[in-house]
Amino acid sequence: MNQITEFCTGCRTCEQLCPKSCITMEYSSEGFIEPRIDVLKCVDCGLCQKKCPQNISNQLSLPKGIYAVRNKNDNEILRSASGGVFVALAKYFLEQGGACVGAAYMDNWNVGHIIVKDEKDLPRLQSSKYVQSDTMQTYTEVQKLLKNGIKVLFSGTPCQVAGLKSFLGNADTTNLLTIDLICHGVPSIKLFKSYMTWLEKKMGGCIISFNFRDKSAGWGLNYRIKIKTRTKTKTKSCVIDPYYYHFLQGNTYRECCYRCKYCKAQRIGDMTIGDYWGIEEIMPEFFSKKGISCLLLNSEKAMSYISLIQSFFYIRSSTLTDVMKHQHNLLAPTPRPQLRDTVYQSLNNEDVNYFFKEVLGYPPNCKAEFLSMLPEWIKNQLRRILFRLKNR
Known part of the structure; x- marks a missing residue:
């Protein structure tokens, strides 16, 4: 087996599922991580191809609730890219003894997903990193946390969320809440x-x-x-x-970004967050220079958090049409220039x-x-x- 998919996103699902550990992730000439198969170890079980989220039909859902939100905590919103959705939910998970997963700057300006269990480390996960984050071994670590009954909040690009879901398969994900970002694409x-x-x-x-x-x-x-x-x-x-x-x-995006199958209204994560660009035209009375997020609740699990969301945020109901006016990646992938x-x-x-x-x-x-x-x-x-x- 020489190739898992020509549309690889670098999510690491195949690497962490391989029963013979014959898949390693290496950098391409462009600087994107890609799987390499040791053909001497490979037994052609086909698991990597079967579980690759790019090869399978993912369960996507139209939003059940659509909102404009702004964090009530000024300090938290100042450190956030837009309305401060992630940090408020993350603090709640940590207060419940849970863990939060997201992208952070690391040594030598590498960017990778880390697991945070202490509130003092949350600022590392805040704000946007406009580069592809390496999920590293977080899928395996999330699996262990869930098996131990620990609540997990996972934030990432839609393809990273899809990778996690494919990796977990039929495991009990009652304690998992996933947030996908409205993603333009990722440079290397x-x-x-x-x-x-x-x-x-x-x-x-x-x-x-x-x-x-x-x-x-x-x-x-x-x-x-x-x-x-x-x-x-x-x-x-x-x-x-x-x-x-x-x-x-x-x-400067990864090639697969121009053919992204997650750039649509149907979403892979329980929640979707992004900047609510154009809010000053749609809801001028709700606009704030501190930042406003659009928040899409895509699953019944996400909808169960609505009372919690109302306690953390200033919130207004919205429509998908209004959000899409300035969030074109909810309609289609970025055109390849x-x-x-x-x-x-x-x-x-x-x-x-x-x-x-x-x-x-x-x-x-x-x-x-x-x-x-x-x-x-x-x-x-x-x-x-x-x-x-x-x-x-």
């Missing part, structure tokens, strides 16, 4: 780490903190960097950053400075460039002045 860890190396050289210091969804200027698409040698922070807009700009353009043909070849062949300046160039934006050069204290002063003028 190789691209992300190259970007961080380039960014450190550009900034002239070691980056000790990075957040794709900084909210110092309000809810939006700004990122914040903290540099060790300067003990300073810098905030920039997505439109003047090569990695961020091309992520949003869909130029022409640049995707060569972008990873260029990453492998070009100098890193040339690559991020020329290959991943972006249109000029004088306003964003000017604002990025201002010290943070000046930008904060300007925000306060504008706020006072607006509220006269």
